[in-house]
Every structure is written in structure tokens, then in C-alpha cells.
Amino acid sequence: MASSLTAAVLLVALATSPVAAVAGEERQRTGYRNASGKNEVQNEGGLRVSVRTGMLKPPRGYTPLEVTLQNNSPVALQARLSFAGHYNAGSRVTERTVEVGPRARVVAWLPVPAQLQAGNLSVDVPGLPRMVQPMYLDDSGNASVLVLGTVKDFEAATGLREVQAEQEPLFAARFLEEREAPRELSSYVGYPAVVVAMDATQLPAAVWAVLETYAATGGQLVLTRPSRDAAERLPMLSAGGRGVAEPYGFGQVRACHQPGACGVVLAALSGDVTSGPVNPVGPPPSWERGGALRNGAAPLLESARAPVGRFLFLIFAFALAVGPGGLMLARRRGPVSVLVVVPLVSLFTCLALVAWSVLVDGFAVHSARYSLTWLDGERSRAVTLGVGAWYANLSPGAVKLPASSTLLLPEDVGEPPADLDWTHGMTVTDGFLMPRTYREWGEVSVLPSRARLVLRQEGNGLRVQNALGEAIEEGYVRRGNAHYRVPALEDGAEAALQGPVPASELAQPTDALLASLGSVLYERLLKDKTSFRADLPEGGFIVRTGGQGMGPLATMKTEREAGAHVVRGQVQEVKP
Incomplete structure (x- = not known):
């Protein structure tokens, strides 16, 4: 009896010891959890709709919602799929319109912002009652x-x-x-x-x-x-x-x-990836005061705030004019003069506020754009990761992107700030940039591009021609196990390479160029870009350019206040 009791106590002690607890945890963390969700089916008329619910959502980006439409009728149907989060009646909507042929089956995908973990998926077909499916998504973070x-x-x-x-x-x-x-x-x-x-x-x-x-x-x-x-x-x-x-x-x-x-x-x-390809920063939560962005991050635009101080000065001056000033005027000129002067002062103050907005801020969209681009010259394409900061008096119209690109929201925003339409690729229909609101978007794209850096031999030297579409501010080319400096070049211009640069003066050209972007962009853009930071191969180049870059929003008309773009690739050598 005593020996049995002793053995039982020993087993309990071993089971509750830290070593046993760790071993038990290691035994448990050896498999995976299937988070594919389940299908919910609804039928209306000749349309059968199957919606997958409870599936795994990513930690960032977009969750692709799977909707299967089976049209059993002899006529084609047009279905509008829309998803709104469980917030309030004014929540942003993500939608897609799908054409379903007669007796046809279509699997449609509706990417919704990953910030949403619950909402209602609606299917609207002309002539049929609306079908609504409540949805809850599975969140496992980076795992x-x-x-x-x-x-x-x-x-x-x-x-x-x-x-x-x-x-x-x-x-x-x-x-x-x-x-x-x-x-x-x-x-x-x-x-x-x-x-x-x-x-x-x-x-x-x-x-x-x-x-x-x-x-x-x-x-x-x-x-x-x-x-x-x-x-x-x-x-x-x-x-x-x-x-x-x-x-x-x-x-x-x-x-x-x-x-x-x-x-x-x-x-x-599973636990190694902690950040996305780009990480724009969102506004602070409502309970934080005094910071322009979350966690005290500095905005990328100097004009990131409305001129509150100047407007308060005008309002304070107006209050003095109609308060103590109006009282003094009434004593000297009589009450009738106050009835004339106060409206004039109000009109002058309003005109001053409008004039400041028009003459100083203007109606243009202000932006600051930074990007990293990997040129794939053999396939004539540019792989670009970028982050942009935006600010404007008036909201621009809809923004449409090519199919091989996307925009990423800050991960820490509570509710998506924009309406999205995926019918013909990604289109931000409303909310890309609200008036007088600083906002950052991340850009991820693979776009066709003929941009290149051309190198040719001239006598005993090397000449380089800029065919990147933007002016080069500085850069480096590796040739014959040595690094040569690319001088500042306008687009289409050419010049002699400078160098070779001694290794004691320049150990790693990629780090030198990326460091020029500043530490404020490390978390947003530069973090975990080890392959882009690697040393240049033979014939490789890396340059920093100005302009709008090669991202999908590069063609958007803006007033660029700041920004830089680092481009890496292989030179195109031509024979003299």
C-alpha cells in the first residue's frame, strides 16, 4: 500500500514538473488544425448558393470568401455578392458582380479585408429575394x-x-x-x-x-x-x-x-513570419491622444495634419471681434452698427478659411511614395513593393488597379476605410482618401515594364545609359568583381561609370542605398528584405531614383512632396 502510494505521488510530481509540462506541450504541438470551414446552402428560385463559412483568414491582406453559384434555370443570371462587417449600418462594403450562365456552375471569390472577422454575405439577383449568410472567420494569426x-x-x-x-x-x-x-x-x-x-x-x-x-x-x-x-x-x-x-x-x-x-x-x-511584404501605419485608436499615427510613428508627409492652429487663430480673432469688439462698437456707434459689422466679420472669417484652403493647401492630392523594385529584365516585368502616404483637401475618385497588383491596408485598423469592387479587378470605389485625412496604403505589384540600365564598353571604360523612366540620383554596378558608381543621370541620358570604388570605401552598396531611405521606413518597407539586401551578382545594379516609382499608383496625378525608389536588376550589355 505504501509503495503504491509512493509511486502515485511520484507520477503526479513528474506530471506536474516543468520538464513534463514542456514535454507534454511538445507532444501536443506536432500537428495542424484544419480550418477550411463548412458549406452553408440556400436556394431561391432556380439558384442554389453555397457559401463556405468559418474558414481561416490571413493575418493581413484579404480573406478570399468562396461562393458557389449553381444556376438551374434556363436563363442567365447576374448575381451581386456583397460583404459588410458587423459594425453599424454605415460599414464599408466589398462587392463583386458575377454572371452565371443557364444550367451553369460558377465558383466566385470575394476578397474581403482581413481586418474583418465577422459580417454578412449577401447575394442579390434581380427577380429573386435577397439571400443573406452570417459569417464568422477563423483567426490564427501568423500561424x-x-x-x-x-x-x-x-x-x-x-x-x-x-x-x-x-x-x-x-x-x-x-x-x-x-x-x-x-x-x-x-x-x-x-x-x-x-x-x-x-x-x-x-x-x-x-x-x-x-x-x-x-x-x-x-x-x-x-x-x-x-x-x-x-x-x-x-x-x-x-x-x-x-x-x-x-x-x-x-x-x-x-x-x-x-x-x-x-x-x-x-x-x-509557422512562427517565423511576423510582418507582411509592406506594413503601412494606421491612425491611433480613439483612446490615444496626441499622436498622428499608431504607436507614435512619424507620418511620411509634412502636410499630414489640417492647419488646426491657424484655423483656431482665425476663430479666436473672430470671437474677439464679435465679443469685446462688438460691445465696444455698440457703445460708440450704437446697436445698429453691430447688426452690420458682425455679419461682415463672419463673412471675412469664412473667406479667410476658404482662401487658406485654396491658396495654401489647394485641391491637389499630396503624396510621399517609397518603393523597392526588382527588375526581371528577361521577362520584361517589374516586381514592386511600396508604401505611400496621402493627404488632400478633397477626396479623389475611384482608384482601379491591374489584376497582378493589390493595395494593403494597415494591419491595425479596426474597420476597413474603403469600399471595394472586384468585378473587373480591384477598384477602390470610395474611401481611398477621405478629405483632410492622412492615410497610408501599401502597394504590391508585378507589372510589365521595359525599364532597364544599359551598359556598353567604350575604349577602356564603361558607359551607362539610364532607361529606367526616372532620373537616377545615385547607384552602383558590379562588373568584374568590382563596384562602379553610377552618377546622377536624367532619364535617357548616359555617362561614364566611375570607379572601381575601393572596398574600404564601400563594403556593401545595397546597404548604403537602403540606408539613405531613413530609419522611419524600416518597419514599413525595409524589414525582412534580406534577399534584396544581398550583395550584387556579376552584372547586377542597384540605383535610387526619384519620381513616382513603378507601383500601380504611379500614374495617379499627385503633388509628390517626398519619396525615393530603389531599383535592383541586371544590366543590359550591348556591344559597341
Whole structure:
């Protein structure tokens, strides 16, 4: 009896000891949680609508909502999908209009801002009652993984199993059927990792194209069955790259060359990604006072605030004129004079406020734009990550973006500030910039571009021509294991390269140029850009330019008050 009691006490002590607790926790954190959600079905007339609810949302960017429309009628239907958060009657709306042919089935994707965790999805079809589906989304923070493929293939490649309800998983996974996966970058950009749990050659071409774009713009693409034609499918992959993690533009491609190796990769990755490709800063919460931005961050625009002090001075002067001034005037000139002077003073004050707004602030949109661009010259495209600050007296109109680009909101905003329409790509219909409101947007894009830096031999020297579309402020080219300085050049101009620059004077040209952007942009743009910071390869260049940059909003007419853009790529050499 005593020995049994002693053994029981020993077991309890071991079970409650820190070592046992850690070991128990390690045993629990060995699998994944399936957060793919479930389908809710509604029928109205000849239309059957299936909405997936409770699925995993990313920590940033957009959550792609899956809506399946089955038209059983003999006529085509036009369905408007809209989503509004659970805030108030004036909440912002994200919508998309879908055409469903007769006897056809369509899978539609509606990317909604990841800041929303609950809301109502409405389906409106002319002639049919409105269908409303309440939705709650699953939030796992940075431990979120999007998987293309089946659960069976995923578990075979990773060696991981779905955990029980009482266990703590390594990460949460959302599974998508690869043939019906979304085709726009916005649906992927917010997820820290995307896993292809199948043969990549079986993916539809449009899906693979957007996955390649996702990796190039800073995503973590994990391939469980890397194909032999990886060089053709991943054109920015380094020559002969066969490592577990290979840099790919701003992101990485992780290949699992051995069965079960992906489990180790995902376990290491699940808690490693803490920031997005770009991180604009939002306004402070309502209970914080005295700061222009959250956590005391400095705005990127000097004209980021309304001239409250000057307006208060005018209002104070008006109060003195109609208060003590009106009393003095009534004593000297009589009460009738007050009835004439006070309206005139009011009119003068209003005109002064309007004149200040027109003459000083104007009607233009003020901006400050910063970006990093990786030029892929062989495929004539520019991969750009940028952050922009905006301020204006009047709100601009709708802003439309190409399909291979997206805008990112600050992660810490409580409610999305804009209405979005995804019918023909991303369109910010209202709220891109509210009047007299400072706002930051992040830009992520892969756009066609013929921009390049041309190098040619002239005698014993080298000459460089600027064909980047913007004036070069400074830069460097690597040639023959030496760095040469690119002088300031207007667009289309050419000059001789200066150098070579001694290593003692310039150890790392990429760090030198990025440091010139200033520390205020580190969290917003420069953090975790290790591949962009790497030393230049043979024939590589890195330059800093002015202008609007190569992002999707570069063509928007603004008054640029500040900004800089760092462009990296390979020079185009021409024979003399």
C-alpha cells in the first residue's frame, strides 16, 4: 500500500514538473488544425448558393470568401455578392458582380479585408429575394497556411496529422481545390505561407501564374513535389538552386525533396513570419491622444495634419471681434452698427478659411511614395513593393488597379476605410482618401515594364545609359568583381561609370542605398528584405531614383512632396 502510494505521488510530481509540462506541450504541438470551414446552402428560385463559412483568414491582406453559384434555370443570371462587417449600418462594403450562365456552375471569390472577422454575405439577383449568410472567420494569426490540394496529399508530404480539439497545433491550414482556386494576387498575399500539396504540373496555368507572383512579391511558397522544370516555372530562381529554401524575388521558394520534409519546413515557418511584404501605419485608436499615427510613428508627409492652429487663430480673432469688439462698437456707434459689422466679420472669417484652403493647401492630392523594385529584365516585368502616404483637401475618385497588383491596408485598423469592387479587378470605389485625412496604403505589384540600365564598353571604360523612366540620383554596378558608381543621370541620358570604388570605401552598396531611405521606413518597407539586401551578382545594379516609382499608383496625378525608389536588376550589355 505504501509503495503504491509512493509511486502515485511520484507520477503526479513528474506530471506536474516543468520538464513534463514542456514535454507534454511538445507532444501536443506536432500537428495542424484544419480550418477550411463548412458549406452553408440556400436556394431561391432556380439558384442554389453555397457559401463556405468559418474558414481561416490571413493575418493581413484579404480573406478570399468562396461562393458557389449553381444556376438551374434556363436563363442567365447576374448575381451581386456583397460583404459588410458587423459594425453599424454605415460599414464599408466589398462587392463583386458575377454572371452565371443557364444550367451553369460558377465558383466566385470575394476578397474581403482581413481586418474583418465577422459580417454578412449577401447575394442579390434581380427577380429573386435577397439571400443573406452570417459569417464568422477563423483567426490564427501568423500561424496560418493556405494549402492547394487534398488533405491526404498534404499529410503524406508533411508527415503531420490533424490534431484533436484539446491539442495545440503548430498552425492552422485552409485547404482549397486547385482547379477552382482564386486567380488574383489579393487572395494569397496575406497568408504567411502557401503550400502546393500536389504535382505542380497539374495546376491550372492561371493558378500557377498567381502563385509565382505571390512568391516574387514576398510570399513563402512551399512545394511538396518540386518538378524537374522548376527553372521554367520559377524564372527568378537562381541557377541550379536545389536547396530547401531558395530566395525568389522578395520571397522564398521552399522545396521538400524528401518525403515528410515539409513538416519540418512548416513547423519552422509557422512562427517565423511576423510582418507582411509592406506594413503601412494606421491612425491611433480613439483612446490615444496626441499622436498622428499608431504607436507614435512619424507620418511620411509634412502636410499630414489640417492647419488646426491657424484655423483656431482665425476663430479666436473672430470671437474677439464679435465679443469685446462688438460691445465696444455698440457703445460708440450704437446697436445698429453691430447688426452690420458682425455679419461682415463672419463673412471675412469664412473667406479667410476658404482662401487658406485654396491658396495654401489647394485641391491637389499630396503624396510621399517609397518603393523597392526588382527588375526581371528577361521577362520584361517589374516586381514592386511600396508604401505611400496621402493627404488632400478633397477626396479623389475611384482608384482601379491591374489584376497582378493589390493595395494593403494597415494591419491595425479596426474597420476597413474603403469600399471595394472586384468585378473587373480591384477598384477602390470610395474611401481611398477621405478629405483632410492622412492615410497610408501599401502597394504590391508585378507589372510589365521595359525599364532597364544599359551598359556598353567604350575604349577602356564603361558607359551607362539610364532607361529606367526616372532620373537616377545615385547607384552602383558590379562588373568584374568590382563596384562602379553610377552618377546622377536624367532619364535617357548616359555617362561614364566611375570607379572601381575601393572596398574600404564601400563594403556593401545595397546597404548604403537602403540606408539613405531613413530609419522611419524600416518597419514599413525595409524589414525582412534580406534577399534584396544581398550583395550584387556579376552584372547586377542597384540605383535610387526619384519620381513616382513603378507601383500601380504611379500614374495617379499627385503633388509628390517626398519619396525615393530603389531599383535592383541586371544590366543590359550591348556591344559597341
